[in-house]
Amino acid sequence: MNEECVVGVYDSLDGAGQAVHILRRGGVPVRQVSVVASGPLDRPELVHNLPIADDSLRDAAIGAGLGGLLGVVAGIAATAVAGVGVVFALGPFAVGLTGATVGAYLGGLIGWGVHRQHIEHYEQCVKNGKVLVIANGTPAELDGANRMLKETNAVEVRLYARTSSESPEVLAR
């Protein structure tokens, strides 16, 4: 079971999209990568520019209109989140997406070793318009993902292990 993750924070969807592309070319399975962003409903480029693995998924999502993304295609979902707008998600974080707050939505990161204080930090990042790129996997996969993301334009990159969830400090790798 994958119990670790690496989280990258990006200023823009372009930067996050580039990071996802690098992870994919670096061999990280797309199903293990999530992108979490918020945005107004009138920004179709948020979906159009995401490097979704299957072009048909992207086309379907665009064709359905932003408001109709929720539940339309597997692997990408959008929901209205109180106080934020619309949160988009790919990968494992698309499962079980509800209209909860961003904090509750990101609460699932605890299972991957992210301390609550950091989850609150990421919640604020999303509310402030930043984009999260989250990769989960085995330690070997995440060593690679961490290394790749550190070469990108991330505002910050942190690697977490399940055993670090109760510690306020990030497990140094």
Place this chain on the structure above:
Amino acid sequence: MVSNDVQERFTRAVGILADEKGRIKERLLMAYASQLSGVHVKQDLPPDLAKGFYEMRNAISDAEMPYGYGERAAKKIDAMSEEEASALAGAIFQMFLKLCGQPAEQAA
């Protein structure tokens, strides 16, 4: 002797430089970050390639510098000229060609 993993990394890196869309600086970042950042100079490369790879890496990224003082590839490549990026891409290709002439590890 060069491992299959390193051979494949260089093959994919060259493929990215050749096939990916976008300007050379974007392709260089993609090739380095996704493939070549995982190459360990001392343990993965023969001496005749290690020096050139080390110079290429230093030109692209020193994100591994301690205490976070190094600059990541995205920032260094962004500051480069297109000509500098093209030259580094050419250096990667040359290393790939040299690797093609190296004996690869045999499957167990």
